[in-house]
Amino acid sequence: MTLKEDPRTIRTQEMLKDALLTLLQEGYSLHQISIHKLTQRAKLNRTTFYLHYQNINELKEHLTNDILQVLTDKIENLTSIFDRNRKEHLIQLLDYLLDQRNHILALVQFEQIEKHLLFLMKDLIVTRRNQSKNIGRKIIVDPDIKTASIIGVIMWWLKDGLHLDSSYIAEQINLMYRS
Missing domain, CATH: 1.10.357 (Tetracycline Repressor; domain 2)
Incomplete structure (x- = not known):
């Protein structure tokens, strides 16, 4: 099983995508969203974010x-x-x-x-x-x-x-x- 197929990985990525969407829907522009703000909203830590994405733009592209x-x-x-x-x-x-x-x-x-x-x-x-x-x-x-x-x-x-x-x-x- 690859990392992408792992249910925990999928769940974490979905949590990060949902957090990004929520922040965008609240009116934040992409450049106003920090990794800290994003991971806080997703209830994850920065290290977890960087295990999946290099930056917020990459997350946005995946979403x-x-x-x-x-x-x-x-x-x-x-x-x-x-x-x-x-x-x-x-x-x-x-x-x-x-x-x-x-x-x-x-x-x-x-x-x-x-x-x-x-x-x-x-x-x-x-x-x-x-x-x-x-x-x-x-x-x-x-x-x-x-x-x-x-x-x-x-x-x-x-x-x-x-x-x-x-x-x-x-x-x-x-x-x-x-x-």
Whole structure:
């Protein structure tokens, strides 16, 4: 069993990631967070931190990569899904984003999440267009514009639109998607 597979290691890394997210959600910027403040929040000591990470930026990268990997998997699943199940998978993606809302909004300040979402959604749109059976159909909306609008809707929803459920947002995105 390697160090990364050890349940204690996984638990410690999760405690450090949770502490970082909590501090970010409380309004601290990354440069305001010290190892001392972070380990105090995680109820761990500095030596434990340095057994897992070299610095706070490395911890942030691991945390961001965890979320990006799940987003990548969920969006790539949408690429191979055809119309019959597409809305259900989109709802699952939106439910995941809603579940991770606080984490995503805390990490948006680093721009990686939003840029990655833009990249994944554009790839999804272009792939879906290339797979479309309507080969003769005129494409009206540029993929960059469509991608930006979809991500804009999702980010607005996560920040201010929680009075609308994921099913409604998925339906609205599907309406935009078809144009």
